[in-house]
Amino acid sequence: GENVEQHPSTLSVQEGDSAVIKCTYSDSASNYFPWYKQELGKRPQLIIDIRSNVGEKKDQRIAVTLNKTAKHFSLHITETQPEDSAVYFCAAKRSNDYKLSFGAGTTVTVRA
Amino acid sequence: EPEVTQTPSHQVTQMGQEVILRCVPISNHLYFYWYRQILGQKVEFLVSFYNNEISEKSEIFDDQFSVERPDGSNFTLKIRSTKLEDSAMYFCASSETGTGLQPQHFGDGTRLSIL
Numbered sequence: 657g658e659n660v661e662q663h664p665s666t667l668s669v670q671e672g673d674s675a676v677i678k679c680t681y682s683d684s685a686s687n688y689f690p691w692y693k694q695e696l697g698k699r700p701q702l703i704i705d706i707r708s709n710v711g712e713k714k715d716q717r718i719a720v721t722l723n724k725t726a727k728h729f730s731l732h733i734t735e736t737q738p739e740d741s742a743v744y745f746c747a748a749k750r751s752n753d754y755k756l757s758f759g760a761g762t763t764v765t766v767r768a
Numbered sequence: 769e770p771e772v773t774q775t776p777s778h779q780v781t782q783m784g785q786e787v788i789l790r791c792v793p794i795s796n797h798l799y800f801y802w803y804r805q806i807l808g809q810k811v812e813f814l815v816s817f818y819n820n821e822i823s824e825k826s827e828i829f830d831d832q833f834s835v836e837r838p839d840g841s842n843f844t845l846k847i848r849s850t851k852l853e854d855s856a857m858y859f860c861a862s863s864e865t866g867t868g869l870q871p872q873h874f875g876d877g878t879r880l881s882i883l
Contacts, residue, residue: 699771753824754823760810
């Protein structure tokens with residue numbers, strides 16, 4: 657089955673700096689890659705997703721890049737703010753499957 | 769914005785007892801899921817459900833687990849005889865479509881503690 661690895665497990669950045677989280681996946685048939693943000697005690701919230709027919713997608717300060725050949729995808733947060741502090745999860749899915757396969761999560765702390 | 773709601777937020781149960789976790793998916797969604805997250809580990813898929821049938825399940829979802837849509841709004845996960853290792857956060861999710869590329873929306877989770 658699909659195996660998603662996520663790095664780093666923790667990330668501390670100064671407010672205003674950028675944060676980058678990387679994920680690799682094992683199944684070349686995966687073609688949908690969402691990112692979830694989970695604040696303490698709250699639900700995982702979808703913040704951005706990318707499909708395998710595009711290499712990059714941007715939404716304000718958040719961007720995701722996908723390299724299908726290397727089987728990795730990354731989340732980029734620019735101009736970080738304290739409210740960006742949370743646990744971020746990447747996931748992968750094949751279009752013929754129902755399940756999402758998740759990475760282990762990255763705890764991001766933005767220092768004021 | 770519509771949300772997936774889960775109850776209870778925290779459930780404490782004695783080992784060997786049955787427990788039912790409840791979810792109300794987003795109203796126009798047709799596909800429903802349960803995931804779990806053991807403390808410090810990855811979020812793991814348990815089961816997906818569509819049209820009153822299980823559409824996919826993981827090896828975790830053994831005979832101790834069952835799912836049901838008892839009415840037009842609720843979706844439940846039952847664990848028949850709980851074990852210590854069932855202690856985890858259980859998340860319900862729903863989506864408009866199942867296979868394909870539609871996002872899954874998650875609830876706040878139920879923290880299950882088995883004593």
